Amino acid sequence: MKLLDIGVLSKLSGVPASTLRYYEDIGLLQSVGRRGLRRQFDTPAVTRLALISLGKMAGFSLEEIKALFSEDGSPQVPRAELHLRADALDDQIRGLTQLRDALRHVAECPAENHMDCPKFRRLMTFAARSTGRRKAGPGKSIRMPARGG
Amino acid sequence: MKLLDIGVLSKLSGVPASTLRYYEDIGLLQSVGRRGLRRQFDTPAVTRLALISLGKMAGFSLEEIKALFSEDGSPQVPRAELHLRADALDDQIRGLTQLRDALRHVAECPAENHMDCPKFRRLMTFAARSTGRRKAGPGKSIRMPARGG
DNA sequence: GCTTGACCTCAAGTTGACTTGAAGTGGCAG
DNA sequence: CTGCCACTTCAAGTCAACTTGAGGTCAAGC
Numbered sequence: 257m258k259l260l261d262i263g264v265l266s267k268l269s270g271v272p273a274s275t276l277r278y279y280e281d282i283g284l285l286q287s288v289g290r291r292g293l294r295r296q297f298d299t300p301a302v303t304r305l306a307l308i309s310l311g312k313m314a315g316f317s318l319e320e321i322k323a324l325f326s327e328d329g330s331p332q333v334p335r336a337e338l339h340l341r342a343d344a345l346d347d348q349i350r351g352l353t354q355l356r357d358a359l360r361h362v363a364e365c366p367a368e369n370h371m372d373c374p375k376f377r378r379l380m381t382f383a384a385r386s387t388g389r390r391k392a393g394p395g396k397s398i399r400m401p402a403r404g405g
Numbered sequence: 406m407k408l409l410d411i412g413v414l415s416k417l418s419g420v421p422a423s424t425l426r427y428y429e430d431i432g433l434l435q436s437v438g439r440r441g442l443r444r445q446f447d448t449p450a451v452t453r454l455a456l457i458s459l460g461k462m463a464g465f466s467l468e469e470i471k472a473l474f475s476e477d478g479s480p481q482v483p484r485a486e487l488h489l490r491a492d493a494l495d496d497q498i499r500g501l502t503q504l505r506d507a508l509r510h511v512a513e514c515p516a517e518n519h520m521d522c523p524k525f526r527r528l529m530t531f532a533a534r535s536t537g538r539r540k541a542g543p544g545k546s547i548r549m550p551a552r553g554g
Numbered sequence: 555g556c557t558t559g560a561c562c563t564c565a566a567g568t569t570g571a572c573t574t575g576a577a578g579t580g581g582c583a584g
Numbered sequence: 585c586t587g588c589c590a591c592t593t594c595a596a597g598t599c600a601a602c603t604t605g606a607g608g609t610c611a612a613g614c
Contacts, residue, residue, distance in 0.1 A: 261590085261591085262590090262591075263590070263591080272572085272573080273590095273591085274572075274573060274574080275571085275572065275573085277592090277593095278571075278572060278573090282571095291580095291581080292579080292580050292581060292591085292592090293579060293580065293581095293591060293592045293593090294580085294581085294590080294591055294592075295591085295592090310504060310507075313497075313500050313501070313504060314501065314504045314508075317570070317571090318570075318571070319570090335512040335513070338508045338509070338511055338512035339508075339509065339512050341508050342505045342508040342509045342512070345501055345504060345505040345508065346505060348501060349498055349501050349502055349505065351462070352494055352497060352498050352501070353498060355459075355462055355463055355494060356491045356494040356495060356498065358459075359463060359487050359488075359490055359491040359494065360487070360488065360491045362487055363484040363487035363488050363491070364484070371452070410560085410561085411560090411561075412560065412561080421602085421603085422560095422561085423602075423603060423604080424601085424602065424603085426562090426563095427601075427602060427603090431601095440611095441561085441562095441609080441610055441611070442561060442562045442563095442609060442610065443560080443561055443562080443610085443611095444561085444562090466600075466601090467600080467601070468600090
């Protein structure tokens, strides 16, 4: 089995070495051994990192992603749990879709003041409904594309 | 003009008083005066908060949201910026949709090991593509709907 | 006049996901 | 054997967006 130095895995996956160490620290990623001091990873680690990235995209926390891996490292999730996640994702997608449409509308709406626009006001009530649902906190998302500025 | 105590505004908007003070601190929300020590807000503050919430949902940082308000407090957003956000949202939606499908697939897939399943592997390459696009960092996202249990 | 309680200020703490820095180590090229 | 330099550890720092806590103030009700 071909083994990968942390630097190589970092390059392959695009994930900084410090992050890989961090992931190992929190038990999210396992190295298969050492060569001297140096961690060695196996090639499936690349896939694992892809899975992790995927989980992050889905809005899972690292802790949650960790829980989605079984002992042997293959994803091992009860079906019901997966369907639950999928449902949650559906919700999220619906919300984001509405939001996207709203943004596009606002971008094109000819009304002087957006408050004059009924569509915008409906959007407002939508936002109001979603406000204060749960405690705000730091979260990870797909990075926004960097602002042109 | 009817004026609102911070507690009243908090109740109306669902935003904790501490957060309202914080928002005033960073210049995101203005109180119109004081009665004794107590901040007084006007009724448009409720709308403003809805807008702020909306901005947050769209993935804007508070700093950015602040910049989206013009001097007089009405939202004043460059169209291009909004379209950019909407595009980013589109990306996110696409990703989440694929992910949702993948989750559902995994939930039903009969393959012993998911890696044996071509569908799953396609998902992996998708994730790999999205990996390491840009430097990770703290960011805000739409909160996941709370997990059932 | 005293208590109550909703507000006040300001500093410090929290969270998740990392990054950074200092000080040390070890494999390999020359 | 020497030196380089990618790696190592561990603690501490960072970031956004708040929250919490300690100690203080004021308007109203009894």
